[in-house]
Amino acid sequence: MTDWITTPIEPRLLRGALDVERTAHGVLPHRLPGWARRQFPDGYLAMVEAQPSGVRLAFRTRATAVELDVLATKTAYQGGPTRPDGVYDLVVDGRPAGRASVAGGNLQTVDMASWSAVTRPGPPGTARFAGLAAGLKDVEIWLPHTEITELIALRTDAPVEDAPDLGRKVWLHHGSSISHGSNADSPTTTWPALAAARGGVELTNLGLGGNALLDPFVARAMRDTPADLISVKIGINLVNTDLMRPRAFAPAVHGFLDTIREGHPGTPLLVVSPVLCPIQEDTPGPIVPDFDGRQLSFRALGDPSDRSRLTLNVIRDELARITAQRAAEDPNLHYLDGRSLYGEADFAELPLPDQLHPDPAGHRRIGERFAEIVFGAGGPFAVAGG
Incomplete structure (x- = not known):
């Protein structure tokens, strides 16, 4: 019989969260602070910011067995295919060491036409990891990137202490559902997590599915978050939602920066x-989901001849212009064309399964490219490796 030690889950054990909410069950990590959450009425954003992409428990221990009790809130899309249970990735001394999933939990069903949701309650469960090597080690448990996860209890068969500060630089990243990790296999295989591992940095991921919309409260949250390196991936959601016209776009980018x-x-x-996203390169939004009973995909409804609306090519041209203008007085501001991470040749080899998001191999390609271009020699974040 295992002699378990229960360690209270305190904010000091969490990395990648900007806020921690006390709940009836335990604690709930958030990726936007409480004041920001009070400034938006959008239920879908409330859901995705609470999905802990990049959030992990981190501690040092001699334990050979670890259990984490959780209450997950899983997401289903009305009319869409059934989604598998989320993955908990175990990392020991910086290397993958196991995976677990937890059955049960709440189920939140989203209507993609209105983005409203209905939640059905369910029971908590336990992620278990056994057979860890003996000896002192640094352990991380990366939480499922697409499941809201209330943390109830952490149990180990040896005492837990705080993880040491390894002196790594903190990379703060904001982006859309691709940065959030849509279609990635697990939380450590989203493209930002892969790039962070290769770059040797600590990730804080503010990839917010469907919600990279130049919201002022996101900019203020980033302003107030300690970081050594910052990136913002802008554009696709503004086209997807047909939210903004060109007249508003440039001032909004300037204000965000x-x-x-x-x-x-x-x-x-x-x-x-x-x-690259072929359905929106020269076609405005909005986009709508299209489910044929087997595969979910998306299509754009805009008129390609309508020059009054944003497309991806219009946004790229504007971002290149804006950053070049600002860089004249801001030498630490840099620009990267996203097609250097995933472009036409990549689409031919690794097409987007739903016309919008990369598959797991696509995430790996983007993460590797980002690490090479941005963290590599001569890149804007090359200093991170020093």
Whole structure:
């Protein structure tokens, strides 16, 4: 019989969360602070910011067995295919060491036409990891990137202490559902997690599915979050939602960057334009889901001849212009065309299964490219490896 030790789950054990909410069951990590959550009425954003992409428990222990009690809130899309249970990735001393899933939990069903949701309650469960090597080690448990996860209890068969500060730089990233990890296999195989591992940095991921919309409260959250390196991947959601016209786009980008710079005046700041997405390169939004009973996909409804609306190519041109203009007075501001991460040749080899999001191999391609271009020698974040 295992002699378990229960360790209270305190914010100091969590990385990648900007806020931790006390709940009736335990604690709930958030990727936007409480004040920001009070500034938006959108239920879908409330769901995705609470999905803990990039959030992990981190501690040092001699334990050979670890259990984590959780209450998950899983997401289903009305009319869409059944989604598998989320994955908990175990990382020991920086290397993958196991995976687990937890059955049960709440089920939130989203109507993609209105983005409204209905939640059916369910029971908590336990993620279990056994057979860890003996000896002192640094352990991380990466939480499922697409499941809201209330943390109830952490049990180990040896005492837990705080993880040491390894002196790594903190990379703060904001983007859309691709940055959030849509279609990735697990939380450590989203493209930002893969790039962070290769770059040797600590990730704080503000990839918010469907919600990279230049919201002022996101810019203020980034302004107030400690970071050594910052990137913002802008564009695809503005086209997807047909939210903004060209007249509003450039001032909104300037305002977003101005706000970040209020808190990080000299931090390396990288603006990344959208990766290739053929259905929206020259066709405005909005997009709508299309489910044929087997495969979910998306299509754009806009008129390609309508020059009054944003497309991905229009956004890339504007972002290149804006960053070049600002870089004349801000030498730590950089621009990256997203097609250098995933472009036409990549689409031919690794097509987007739903016409919008990369598959797991696509995430790996984007993560490897980002690490090479951005964290590699001569890249805007090359200093991170020093």
